Amino acid sequence: VPARGVSATKGVAELIEKAEEDGVKTAWHRLLEQQPQCAFGQLGLCCRNCNMGPCRIDPFGSGPTKGVCGAGADTIVARNLLRMIAAGAAAHSDHARDVAEVFKGVAEGRLQYYRLTDVEKLKSLAETLGISTENKDEHEIARELAEVLEGEFGKPGDEPLRMLALAPKKRIKVWEKAGVIPRAIDREICECMHRTHIGVDADPVSLLLHGIRTSIADGWSGSMMATYLSDILFGTPKPIKAEANLGVLKEDYVNIIVHGHNPILSTKIVEVAMSEEMQELAKKYGAKGVNVAGMCCTGNEVLMRLGVPIAGNFLMQELAVITGAVEAIIVDYQCIMPAIVDVAQCYHTKVITTEPKAHIPGAIHIEFNAEKADEIAKEIVRIAIENYPNRPRDRVHIPKHKIEAIAGFSVEAILEALGGTLEPLINALRDGTIKGIVGIVGCNNPKVRHNHSHVTIAKELIKRDVLVVGTGCWSIAAAMDGLMSPKAVDLAGPGLKKVCETLNIPPCLHMGSCVDCSRILIALGALAEALGVDIPDLPAAGSAPEWMSEKAVSIGTYFVASGVFTHLGVVPPVMGSQKVAKILTEDVEDIVGGKFYVEPDPVKAAETIYNVIIEKRKKLGW
Ligand code: BF8
Structure with missing residues (x-):
């Protein structure tokens, strides 16, 4: 089934048509194949939390109104939503944990390829969290801060998250009154899973209040930490000019896409790819140089700090490969469709996964490790460069659209x-x-x-x-x-x-x-x-x-x-x-x-x- 009129962004339609000519499916085509989607699922009325089920509640009231355990629509819908919150908070916060580990490594002087860039921000966060910065050098402050932040994930006891010090006092009072002050990030996420297990919390109000608590742990601590530590390590963003849309891919360059979420990987890939050594290597393989473009949020990370052009957002990841002009798409985690491997098989693009927690069958897996960041980034960029001669020149189509943006x-x-x-x-x-x-x-x-x-x-x-x-x-x-x-x-x-x-x-x-x-x-x-x-x-x-x-x-x-x-x-x-x-x-x-x-x-x-x-x-x- 052809997908038409599905995007408001210039250049997308021509690549969808190209996909269809090339016999490649995109998310839009697969969505059409999924029709009609399950109505129970859409309404949140399907429960698969135990093996007496799956159970479904009839939304019209003529069929079953309770699952086998007796959970009704309110309980099932609330439980399902709580599990979504738990997964979302887990993804953000586990990303934060990865940044925090690198931050700790830098603080302890173990990681030579990363450094403390925004020391002012480091000090201000330390002071907000009650760590004195007087007469201490930046690494000492960072070590103390790393210890406090590590505790955010799994500290024992009922004391509030330390990062809540960043929240307005009036908010804290509201949360105290509602009983939703989060204690530790992992704990709240874990409690979501516990509460939604068969036979635990059946009250939608209590379930949703815990969802609020878990989300606060994400927003004000997990995600907040990812932002603060990324700024401290890579610099706090300042207005910077760059270009956006698939037209940022270059016909006669080795094109590398960084896709995923964590700047620990993408920043290194950009640094290494832009090095003279790699630019020269690209020339040996017949290209004019290496061009890195971002996709999704890791694209945002390198866009706003380094001015790296951004090729597109979530639904454009497959399209980037469909241009036929991408030598490698290098990913960490989150929002990477397994389908990019299927699409890549129709062209020459190498999909390179880098995270122990995110493998995709059919991709090349090169585990990233902050201790050897530069060596690994070089190995990855080299694979992309060496792939340039394999580009299917007769099947390349890069839409011309791109536009200037300030990020x-x-x-x-x-x-x-x-x-x-x-x-x-x-x-x-x-x-x-x-x-x-x-x-x-x-x-x-x-x-x-x-x-x-x-x-x-x-x-x-x-x-x-x-x-x-x-x-x-x-x-x-x-x-x-x-x-x-x-x-x-x-x-x-x-x-x-x-x-x-x-x-x-x-x-x-x-x-x-x-x-x-x-x-x-x-x-x-x-x-x-x-x-x-x-x-x-x-x-x-x-x-x-x-x-x-x-x-x-x-x-x-x-x-x-x-x-x-x-x-x-x-x-x-x-x-x-x-x-x-x-x-x-x-x-x-x-x-x-x-x-x-x-x-x-x-x-x-x-x-x-x-x-x-x-x-x-x-x-x-x-
Ligand atoms: O973390 S906006 S599609 S890329 S989930 Fe994914 Fe959604 Fe994009 Fe950014 Ni966020």
Whole structure:
């Protein structure tokens, strides 16, 4: 079945047609083959948690209303959602653990290929966590910090996570009252699995509250740690120019794609590939040099710190291979479709997996190890270069589309653009020059038109003078659509346009990868504290227009837990329980101040988000 009209991004359609001519299937084709998808699964009404099942609840009430153990729709839906949160929090936090291990190695002087780059950020985090930095050298501070951060994962006892010191005091009070203060990251994730085992927690409220607790552990500690430590090791992002879309691949260069999530690998690959030695080697093999481009969030990591061009977001990983011009796609973990190996077999591309926890049958596995980072990166880059002569020249098609984007808006960079204080932003918000701030984040999902909702919501908001910030695959979508170019100010309302022109920033700000949603939390926390209010009082909202991953469920939940009105553009699998749906979209607001709002239509969603912002402004007397 041909897939047509499935993307709003330039260049995608021509590659889908090429795939069909080449006899290659993409996620869009496989989604069509999956139709109709299981309705029980879509509603969250299928339980496979024990072997008396699988059990399904009849949503119309004429069939079974209970599983074999007696769990009803509310319990099953809530349990399934809790397991999604657990998996998402695990993915982010295990990524953080990997960065923390490298950080510890650097602190102890064991890792020669990595270093402490942002020492100021190191000191500020140490001090926030109660580690004195006086008369200590940076490695000593880093060692003490590493020890505290290690404890975040599995420290015993009921003391709160130490990283919660970064959260606003008012938030902590709310979480204390709700009984959702997380104690240790692994513990909360483990408890999700325990609670959802047959015959443990059957109460949807109690299950969902633990979901909130687990998501807070992800957002304010796991993901937050990944961001902070990546900044300390590789530098805190500053505004940087780069190009976006598949047109960044180069016809006469060795093209390498870095795909996945952790900058520990991708930063090294970029460094090594750009070295003179490797550029020269590429010439020996007939290319003009080596060209590295990013994909998904690790692409965001190297985009915002090194200006590495970004080839696309989640649904474009197969398309990159289908160009026929990619010598190697080097991956770590998360959001890597096993299908890229199948696609690669139709061309010459080598898929190289690097993580002990993420093997893909058919890929070349070269285990990455921080101790030998440079040697291993060289070995990997060499494989790509040596593969250049195998490129099927008659089957190469690189779409010409690419566009300039400015990325790298860390909180520090935004503050610097503002002149070192939040005051100008607060004034612009107060006097209505800017109406509010919305964080748009999250994945691609072939169930909705690729990148259409991402860019539509952003455009609808900026034209209403709402500043848009965001991360993940949204930020790549926005970059590819030109929304991160200074020229995009022409799409902004008059107030936002004026502010962007004065500060020399685009109306949509790239804040990083998905773990960097933590930057949005820090920004909101700082704004709330500066105004003497709590996050739910701010004229702010969140949106995940095209989400699909379990990580996105955890992110959405910690946005809500942090007091943010959070839009989802793809319906989550909870509609089988009216009770659970009501808790998530209504009742939870009384507990933590934020709630979910589900609307697939991006224009309607933007209108509602805008109205919520205006309501919040009124309550502030603005
Ligand atoms: O961690 S936005 S598709 S790449 S899950 Fe994956 Fe989703 Fe992209 Fe970033 Ni986040």
